[in-house]
Amino acid sequence: MKYPCKYIIMVTVLKLSSLKSVNICNFRLNYFPCMIRFLREMGRYFLMLQKVFSKPEKPHIYYKQTMHELVYLGVNSVGIISIISFFMGAVITLQTAYNTENPIYPTYLIGLGCRDSIILEFSSTISALILAGKVGSNIASEIGTMRVTEQIDALEMMGVNSASYLVLPKIIATLLFNPILTLISITVGIIGGWIAGTAAGVITSEDFVYGIQYAFIPYYITYSLIKTLFFAFIITSVSAFQGYYVDGGSLEVGRASTKAVVYSSLIILLFNVILTQLLLS
Amino acid sequence: MIKVNNLDKVFDGRLVLDNISVTFESGKTNLIIGRSGSGKTVLLKSIVGLHDPDRGEVWFEDVLFNKLDFEGKKKIRAEMGMLFQGSALFDSLTVEQNVRFPLDMFTGKTMEEKTDRVNFCLKRVNIINANKLFPSELSGGMKKRVAIARAISLNPKYLFCDEPNSGLDPLTAILIDELIKELTEEYSMTTIVNTHDMNSVIEIGEKIVFIHEGLKCWEGTNKEILNSDCETLNDFVFANSLAKQLKGIAK
Numbered sequence: 001m002k003y004p005c006k007y008i009i010m011v012t013v014l015k016l017s018s019l020k021s022v023n024i025c026n027f028r029l030n031y032f033p034c035m036i037r038f039l040r041e042m043g044r045y046f047l048m049l050q051k052v053f054s055k056p057e058k059p060h061i062y063y064k065q066t067m068h069e070l071v072y073l074g075v076n077s078v079g080i081i082s083i084i085s086f087f088m089g090a091v092i093t094l095q096t097a098y099n100t101e102n103p104i105y106p107t108y109l110i111g112l113g114c115r116d117s118i119i120l121e122f123s124s125t126i127s128a129l130i131l132a133g134k135v136g137s138n139i140a141s142e143i144g145t146m147r148v149t150e151q152i153d154a155l156e157m158m159g160v161n162s163a164s165y166l167v168l169p170k171i172i173a174t175l176l177f178n179p180i181l182t183l184i185s186i187t188v189g190i191i192g193g194w195i196a197g198t199a200a201g202v203i204t205s206e207d208f209v210y211g212i213q214y215a216f217i218p219y220y221i222t223y224s225l226i227k228t229l230f231f232a233f234i235i236t237s238v239s240a241f242q243g244y245y246v247d248g249g250s251l252e253v254g255r256a257s258t259k260a261v262v263y264s265s266l267i268i269l270l271f272n273v274i275l276t277q278l279l280l281s
Numbered sequence: 282m283i284k285v286n287n288l289d290k291v292f293d294g295r296l297v298l299d300n301i302s303v304t305f306e307s308g309k310t311n312l313i314i315g316r317s318g319s320g321k322t323v324l325l326k327s328i329v330g331l332h333d334p335d336r337g338e339v340w341f342e343d344v345l346f347n348k349l350d351f352e353g354k355k356k357i358r359a360e361m362g363m364l365f366q367g368s369a370l371f372d373s374l375t376v377e378q379n380v381r382f383p384l385d386m387f388t389g390k391t392m393e394e395k396t397d398r399v400n401f402c403l404k405r406v407n408i409i410n411a412n413k414l415f416p417s418e419l420s421g422g423m424k425k426r427v428a429i430a431r432a433i434s435l436n437p438k439y440l441f442c443d444e445p446n447s448g449l450d451p452l453t454a455i456l457i458d459e460l461i462k463e464l465t466e467e468y469s470m471t472t473i474v475n476t477h478d479m480n481s482v483i484e485i486g487e488k489i490v491f492i493h494e495g496l497k498c499w500e501g502t503n504k505e506i507l508n509s510d511c512e513t514l515n516d517f518v519f520a521n522s523l524a525k526q527l528k529g530i531a532k
Contacts, residue, residue: 058386145372153331154369158383159355 045241051163052171052237065169073135073170073236074177078184080134081127085118085185088126089192092117097202110203111211114193116220123185124224125272128231131178132264136239139170140260143243144253152244167240171233178232179225186224223279230275231268238264282307283328283439283471288337290323297323299495301337308469310462310485314476315492316517321475322366324492325443328473329363330354341439359387362432364442368424370416370431376403377412380431387435402430406460422453426460433464440465440472446481454478458485479518482506491517 056062096113143166146152155162190212197203203211239260246256283305290298297320305311313321326332328339330346339347341357349357370379377399384395403412406426416424425445432440442461446454462485465472474481482489486503491514499511506518 061385149367149372150365150369151371153326154363154365154371156331157329157358157361157363158386159358160386161351 044245045237048163048167048241048244049237051161052167052240054161054164056164056168057160062165062169065165066172069169069173070177073138073173074181077131077134077177077181080130081181081185082188084130085123085127085189086192088122089114089118089189089194090196092122092189093193093197093208094200094202097197097200106207107203108207108211108214110197111193111208112214113211114197114208115190115212115216118189118193119186119220119224123182123189124227124231125268127182127185128178128228128235128268129265131181131231132235132239132268133261135174136235136260136264137257139236139239140243141253141257143167143240144246144256147244147246148249148253163244167237167244170240171236174232174236175229178228182224182228186221226279227272227275230271234267234271235264238267282340282342283473284338284340285324285328286338286340288324288327288339289335290320290327290332291335292323297495298327298334301492301495301497303490303497303500305471305473306488307471308465309487310465310472310474311488311490312474312476312482312486313490313492314482314486314517316477319492320495321477321492322443325441325473325475329361329441330358359435360438362435362437362440364425364428364432364440364445366443366447368416368421368428370419370424370428372416374415375412376408376414376416376419376427379416379427380434383431383435398434399430402434403427405433405464406430421448422450422457425449425457429457429460429464433468436468438470440470442472442474442476444475444477446476446478451480455480455484461485477517479521482518493517 093110093114096110096117097107100109100113143152146166152162152166155165194205194208194212197208198205242256242260242263243253246252285301285303285305288298288301289296301324313324315321323332327334327347330339334347337347338345341360344357346354346357370376371382374382377396380399380402381395384390384398388395390398399412403409406429408423408426408430411419411423411427416427419427429445440461445457445461449457458481461472461474464470474485476482483503483506486506489499489501489503489506490497491499491511493513499509499514501509506514509515509518
């Protein structure tokens with residue numbers, strides 16, 4: 001063979017990256033530069049992850065950082081998750097009740113519907129989207145500000161692996177605490193549904209409690225927690241990536257923060273579909 | 282000794298440093314001067330390895346620094362201290378924690394030993410009773426001094442300062458200059474300072490390199506700079522009206 005395969009791939013990628021549009025079977029494609037940019041960003045993301053998961057210099061310092069992040073990113077999110085879950089549970093119960101007003105349906109189904117909706121979807125996915133907004137923007141702006149004020153340069157200058165030092169404790173903290181947040185969300189959501197249902201008089205307390213115990217499948221909790229772990233990793237790593245590679249000033253930090261929320265939300269929704277298909281099919 | 286050979290740096294197709302070759306002498310305060318945007322900071326960051334040069338070599342004594350891997354650079358970096366333009370103190374840490382950070386990361390000292398070293402470094406830069414303050418509670422001059430204390434906490438062999446006087450009043454700027462010069466002599470460090478402050482040039486510049494539009498235009502001492510024939514250097518040195526008047530009087 002005249003040219004090795006690696007050479008041909010390299011030349012093709014270079015050619016494609018320089019193309020603005022190309023005609024294939026009379027179909028004009030303008031996507032090559034976008035695709036190359038996307039691939040480059042993906043490459044940078046995985047290179048950052050490689051740095052993040054390299055061996056820590058001083059494990060006890062990482063332990064202290066992780067404890068700090070557990071409080072900062074985890075415990076400080078309990079309030080907002082509880083409030084949102086309470087009202088989410090309340091609304092699900094009331095909507096189920098008003099949409100199933102039929103003597104054929106037993107009323108305990110309202111409790112069952114509330115339980116399954118909360119466990120399967122709301123506590124993991126909706127909570128993750130809320131955390132993408134709260135925690136994701138926080139991480140991106142914190143790391144982005146450190147980048148533009150040369151604090152990351154100062155870390156690198158001291159010979160510290162800045163990606164690992166800044167991002168790894170956040171990833172560990174969210175992986176440890178987000179499942180707890182999901183369990184809190186499930187509990188508070190069901191309590192919210194119970195209070196709203198009984199207060200509005202659409203279901204009796206006995207029927208609701210019977211409904212939430214009826215045909216319970218414990219695997220649904222496992223499914224919800226597995227999703228939460230994936231979402232926690234996505235929120236932290238995508239937001240950290242956006243902050244870590246900020247170039248410029250405060251305007252770019254703001255943009256990175258917005259991108260962190262948008263991209264992590266989109267990836268969460270995509271992974272929600274994939275994981276649901278993989279885990280429930 | 283730090284030696285730079287034929288260094289080029291390109292950003293987005295623009296040549297920011299063009300074939301820079303210079304030797305920074307041991308135990309001296311070396312200055313890189315030039316207008317804003319001339320490439321001083323890029324040169325300094327290329328020397329310390331925060332930017333990868335596109336061509337050329339950076340030698341620390343007999344070690345080719347820019348070709349080392351992360352672990353190799355880490356060993357040399359343990360002998361470096363750097364003062365950044367905006368101080369770059371860690372916002373979430375107190376003054377004491379900031380100065381202790383390199384000691385926590387790279388030494389096996391006990392907490393008592395580290396606290397002693399932190400207090401010594403802070404005292405050396407005249408920061409007293411501020412251990413528990415956060416960077417947001419400090420003035421610009423204090424931030425610079427704490428950053429110097431952090432830079433010297435590991436007893437470095439090389440000290441790099443990126444515009445140490447920017448944003449400071451003239452008196453505080455003189456104090457920072459004096460501190461850098463004293464520390465350089467006291468610890469026999471090789472110090473490189475980026476500046477466009479002419480007072481620093483005259484007061485502490487034992488060796489001066491003038492950069493203009495990415496090119497090295499001139500090098501010499503603070504004694505030679507006022508009598509140079511280099512036109513671009515003279516435009517820079519005698520840019521303000523006071524300097525022009527003094528030059529007129531001298532003539």
